[in-house]
Amino acid sequence: SQQGEEDPQALSIQEGENATMNCSYKTSINNLQWYRQNSGRGLVHLILIRSNEREKHSGRLRVTLDTSKKSSSLLITASRAADTASYFCATDARSGTSYGKLTFGQGTILTVHP
Amino acid sequence: KAGVTQTPRYLIKTRGQQVTLSCSPISGHRSVSWYQQTPGQGLQFLFEYFSETQRNKGNFPGRFSGRQFSNSRSEMNVSTLELGDSALYLCASSLTADLAYEQYFGPGTRLTVT
Numbered sequence: 001s002q003q004g005e006e007d008p009q010a011l012s013i014q015e016g017e018n019a020t021m022n023c024s025y026k027t028s029i030n031n032l033q034w035y036r037q038n039s040g041r042g043l044v045h046l047i048l049i050r051s052n053e054r055e056k057h058s059g060r061l062r063v064t065l066d067t068s069k070k071s072s073s074l075l076i077t078a079s080r081a082a083d084t085a086s087y088f089c090a091t092d093a094r095s096g097t098s099y100g101k102l103t104f105g106q107g108t109i110l111t112v113h114p
Numbered sequence: 115k116a117g118v119t120q121t122p123r124y125l126i127k128t129r130g131q132q133v134t135l136s137c138s139p140i141s142g143h144r145s146v147s148w149y150q151q152t153p154g155q156g157l158q159f160l161f162e163y164f165s166e167t168q169r170n171k172g173n174f175p176g177r178f179s180g181r182q183f184s185n186s187r188s189e190m191n192v193s194t195l196e197l198g199d200s201a202l203y204l205c206a207s208s209l210t211a212d213l214a215y216e217q218y219f220g221p222g223t224r225l226t227v228t
Contacts, residue, residue: 040222045216045218045219099145099162099169100159100163100164100170101159101162104157
């Protein structure tokens with residue numbers, strides 16, 4: 001079952017604009033990760049934020065985490081056409097049997113128009 | 115450092131056959147996880163191996179199995195293929211099994227069952 005719910009399901013913007021994607025999850029987590037997937041290919045790791053962190057930056061990416069609301073957001077600033085992809089959040093449950101298991105949201109399809 | 119490699123990249127099989135997929139993790143990574151991605155179910159966890167031991171298993175039938183070798187390379191096997199097994203199969207490697215570190219994904223094996 002999918003723990004994460006992502007919003008919006010699809011986002012269409014112009015180059016140079018910012019893109020914000022949101023992710024909600026249901027159970028307590030240790031970490032939350034964001035991934036990008038281009039057209040049915042492998043997942044590219046973007047950023048990991050730990051449960052005791054509230055915000056993290058990496059280049060044009062900014063991730064926030066609110067564990068009280070069980071939600072996270074990914075902001076991509078100054079979007080480029082090359083950012084066109086599907087974006088997924090993934091969580092690992094705070095459980096003794098969660099070895100290696102990430103639970104993914106359904107993803108947000110981002111289209112950046114030149 | 116080379117990334118995660120998966121072979122073959124594409125595979126076409128008929129119902130009832132069996133298939134073996136291979137994954138070579140990043141050098142030094144000891145944890146390998148497998149995921150199935152379909153349009154309907156999204157990304158779903160299959161199993162995780164660490165030091166040749168299966169530490170965790172997802173909710174898949176026994177037709178799905180795997181193993182890990184002493185060099186951390188992993189294989190997954192699907193027996194008695196069904197049409198619904200058509201999917202992108204992704205493996206991911208990580209330094210450890212506790213998800214404190216990022217999981218790095220390979221390009222995937224696209225399996226089509228006819």
